[in-house]
Amino acid sequence: MKKLLSLSLASAFAGLMFSQTAMAQNNGGQDLVARGEYLAVAGDCGACHTAPGGKAFAGGLPLATPLGKIYSTNITPSKVAGIGDYTLDDFEHAVRKGVRKDGAHLYPAMPYTAYSSITDEDMQALYAYFMQGVKPVDDKAAETTLPFPFNIRLSMAGWNLLFAHGKPYVADSGKSAEWNRGAYLVQGLTHCSTCHTPRNALMAEQADNALGGASLGTWFAPNITPDPHAGIGSWSQQDLEQYLATGRSANGSQAGGPMLEAIDKSFSKLSPADIQAIATYLRALPAQSINAAPGKLPTSTPRLSDVAIMTGSAPEGAKLYEAHCSTCHQLSGQGGNGIPALFGNAALKRPVADNAVMAVLEGVTPDKGQAMPAFSDKLDDRQMATLINYLFKTYGDAGVQTTPERVKALREGGEASPLIALAKEGMLAGIIILVLLVIGGGVIIQRKKSRK
């Protein structure tokens, strides 16, 4: 392929489509397959479609949702178990519209509302990769069987009519090529809004609050718009690029939970140019002020004395901290030797304590870098709440606290959906359909992998 372009409109497109210049040589299908592979990484297809320890894209990973387990499907080119008999049109329909070749609707655990922005050219590359670059696996993935009435996939058609009206990305000629590339990725393949945009009553994304932050039931996906208090307004371009590339940044942020997975499997493998484009686009978004933390932060690094701990007069939170945390994070939470400091730590400056609780419960295990152990079997709900509250009060936002009840709910995977109860109470057909619309969104935001 040639870089043809001198006109500004065209150059915006060039940045969008062909930032992978190394692949921009014409050597038949190989190029297309390689580009498709890169795009599949950007779309993080493997996060759901490859089970841990399983064969690539063979599906079978259970995504825990409040309505039951949704199993990811086999998207290898197997003709018996996968998508080997899909034409480009079939493939495009599934990825962009959420409709299978047999006409059945996908549950929106598949982020097709975002993937609809994928351009035709990139769709061809993805198709080429999945047909030629992925090894066919003939093992059928487990079937998803949600309870009635949620097993009626047709109901998704209605939800789609209302909410899935995306079209391929159209570049904004008034913006730079870099901005356009970032917009294309963020709105489409990297599907940031799936987690970071709050949802309305029918669980569709609230366009007015785009990327303003939302709870996933357990982890909280923070506001990633450039509001200085609620979002990333104080982050430098370098902070953001470093964070996306590694999961950590010098400003005290480290990814955990689903974001860490997205970084390990997707963002860390993107080209520096694409990371730069994403950061550029995010920093130019309209600021959203929702989900700001109270902001009651300590003004300087706390310097703790261990006299009270040694004499036994320290509060329980301090004692729990000493026994479980202080060997690595140090007496005054200063961290060091690759262990994050707690003063100024982003996890302790969120509007809710959920991410801190989740990190301590599950641990944090990045592909690269030091892991933190899980404490779910070391601390009970009350101890966990006491410790987390101590951490927020001592090192973070003193206006944020949690409770043993909240810890219990988080330990159990978040609150169960009220939809099941509603359905059981025998709502009438019309209402059921409405309910089903809601599920659609619900499963998206609840998608959380069962961890070992």
Add this chain to the structure above:
Amino acid sequence: MSDSISTDIVVIGSGVVGALTARKLALAGRQVLMLEAGPRIKRDDIVTNFRHSARKDDFIAPYPNSDIAPFPDYKPQDNGYLDQTGPHDYKPEYIRVVGGTSWHWAAQAWRLVPNDFRLKSQYGVGRDWPLSYADLEPYYYEAELLWGVSGPAEMAKYSPRQQPFPMPGVQKSYLEQRITERLAPKYEVLTNTTGRNSVPYDGRPQCCGNNNCMPICPIDAQYHGGIAADAAEKAGVKLVSQAVVYKLEHDSKGKITALHYYDWDKVSHRVEAQVFVMAANAIETPKILFMSADDKNPHGLCNNYDQLGRNLMDHPSNSATFYVDEPLWPGRGPMSPSSIQQLRDGEFRAESAAFRVDFSNSSQVAGVTAAAIKEGLTGTALDDAIRFRAARQLSVKNVMEQLPDRNNRTLLSTRKKDALGLPVPAFSYSYDDYVEKGMQHSLAVYADIAAMMGAKQVRYSTPGVYSNNQHITGTLAMGFDEKTSVTDHVGKAWDFDNLYMVSTGVMPTVATANSTLTACALGLRTADAILGKL
């Protein structure tokens, strides 16, 4: 009044060897009860105890001792649990808690070398094992997977492997890197094979270099028996803690029929089982068998040929400490990270003991500070001395093979009892010329290493006084017949068809490697024998 419990298999002792054996039996569908003399403990309590301890070099201090199930403790003074009858004192450390002694260790996960299994036929000393390295190799790997063992591929030169290590070796600290570079090629310094995660493994993080392996890894990057006991319970093993077994009962047909234990209120309980597995370590297991003496077995069970408790071996060590001509900054990374393997085998074993040379990476700050104060240094001179010495002090020691000697033994004390009225273990112990020759050989190697490191002020440990390594072996030795050993090649007692021993005590020789991985491998093999698979 004594109640009675009945189970399929009872395992006495919940240390890493017993727990992993129990786990395997439970996973095979057997009903398994595991008894532990000591209490349950929690990692955070031990971390707290250590942090609050004024004596940071006392690695036993953080662990709760008791009068009911006491264990030896020598600091600040000997608690007198063990009775020494000479000529040398034998002073092992072990702890009686759920999970056992490997709560507190450096997680060394050594395999023996093949010639260790045929010492007698190869070199004419010691004795041969009734099984070969090849027989044990698959079980070594089974144990390595359970622990999560890391190690460098080069280690296979010494201990051959069918499979790669579950994890690559833990990253070398700066100290290790410098030693490795400066001693090569004459000495090959290898990262140790350890139950220490170099990458996240089995839900536990990798080592982050806290240099706190002993007395406790604060993040479970290091495997320990508490993790094994948890795994056993998850597999369905019923664990009863604070159950001090004091007697086995048997019938006239070569079967053990029941055991008796005291709970911590000294109420006695009786347990009937089809199979009995002794996993109470190489000292407490013989103690129970001695205490089970009756008219027919006046010297204890499994002791018809006076083999029980004899041939006690450990690893005596000498050491050298010196200041290297460059700062090495010990104290970052694992405490016992690397060693030299070249002297673990060779023709010289016909005459003098083989040994491994270990380098310490423990923080030197506390030790050099205490020494400098003792020397009378103050003010700036003290500060300077601490800075200089803490950065440059290097300690090197050996892990020395000791041959089986029937006069080295554990037996029951005739003069001391514990709070339950049970006799405490007693020892008769000495070192022979084979060890002394090995010690001299080691001193020459230390001098060579010191010279290669540009060392000043080389200090050797006191001649003739050797520190102990708690690798208690030989007292339940496996062998070829009942006249020269206690157990057969699968750890079954010669005298009873349903009594098995899983312990470092079954090792017929101690070789030059920390004994726990070998004992675990043997225990997993014993489990296969119990399950009828051997």
